[in-house]
Amino acid sequence: MSGTDTEPQLATMLEQRKARRAMPPYIPQRDADVAKLLQSFFDREKTGSEVRDVARIGGGASKEQFMFTLARSGEETRYVLRMDALEGITETSREREFEILKAFHGVVPVPEPIWLDADAQHFPTPAIIMEFVDGVTKPETEGVSVTGLGTVLGDPLRGMLADQYFVNLAAIHNFDWANAELEHFTAPNSDPKQATRWLINFWKGLLEQDAVTREPVLRLATQWLEDNIPDCDKLCVVHGDYRTGNYLFEEETGKVTAILDWEMSYIGDFHADLGWLLQPVFGSRIDGVFRASDIAPPDEMIARYEAASGNAVDPAKLHYFTVFNAWKSYILVSALGMRAARTAHNHQDVLLTFLAATGPLFVDELARLLMMEESQ
């Protein structure tokens, strides 16, 4: 199969993003302008509504997000507007995000998506509006961290969240996607390697478009990933960014209220999610104990996932996706993030250049993993 074999929707995205590269710097949206845009949107979509209390939501390194209240006939409902910047740390589709949230509404806790402006017909860039869900991504004691990395849940929250963490991930991976309305996702079914080949080709395409420097270890990793694609025995929905920091919970009860950040989801091999959530950068090390997602040490994470899902984890495939996720992480922070900052195409350039300092972590990890391969 050729190196351009990619999920059709993602191949289109790779082409479309080239046209944005030459655009002038992106100016972040202002609350007052967003309020006007929302009001005119609802004047058409839900006449008699009044938009109130528009306020930006902090955090995140890819999308502009605003919370607002919609008042109509004496009722008030809170929503979140999520809009693309010109470029960001990820390259994703609001259409796919809308669809996957719709598909999982009622399956696991997610914010219900309500409106979609996929082609920026009304908003300046593609946007979705979803229900607002109460909750926090980290305990209040964690203080101010704008990078979203290294969240420590601590006790007793860790224990209160752990079961839900695995039950929800199992529900995602065991979801009957074939009978869901996922028009903008394509099932990779030509051969058992196609799912992961699509994935590699998409991320390699992003790397080639956005790399600000060429890193020999990354090249070796790319070649290794292309040469060692494992068969995928069970196609499932892969969340793509499942980890602590990407779900909301009630701090007092420890109840998970919403799983967030589905924008990188696709149909593929569940080992990809495990390789992602086990990464050191998303975990904690307290008194010498590493806990992935600050939930549990890696062996316990795998055992609990297997028990919750019934999916047997293949160590060789997990190793492959450990390499893949270090490679993908480098591409996110050191290629897409740095390129977006250099072209001034994001609203958080200063965050993107901060996060890019994690790049050497992933180069080190890739070199270590590939040296392990060589020694075998």
Added chain:
Amino acid sequence: MNPSVNDRLNSVLRALETVVLPALPERASLAREQVMLSIGHIQIIQAQMDATPAFEHEEMDDIRAMGRAILEAADAPSACANEAARLKEALDQTHSTPRETTDAIREQIDDLLIAARQSSEVAYHEALSRIILPLGRERARKDREWFAVMGFDIELSGG
């Protein structure tokens, strides 16, 4: 007396911390985050400033050492001869900044890896890999140490 770079950055920090940040309303979350990140960036730049030229020179020296090791380790097969010759040229050139030189050498090593794989020169590709991975890892460890002050590295930042 001319104000030093450090004096000037300190004054910028003080303005951000004591004037700009307190003036921003709590609801201006993006603006507040950006100011806090800017303060963090400047503090780290200050901490690294004096050592930066030496760091970038060492980075250049390390990639030069990798390039030389590649050329010395094995003769390039004919399918990769052009790329190997270009790497040798890049090693002999000095650009206006160490970073430009580093990037130019990296590019030629990358081209050599592509050529070795495309031409199915398996043994040569393995020889390249045996050199690049340990040296690349050694370099990445130095980069991690350099950026440990940013706090995301749970191994090196004491997190």
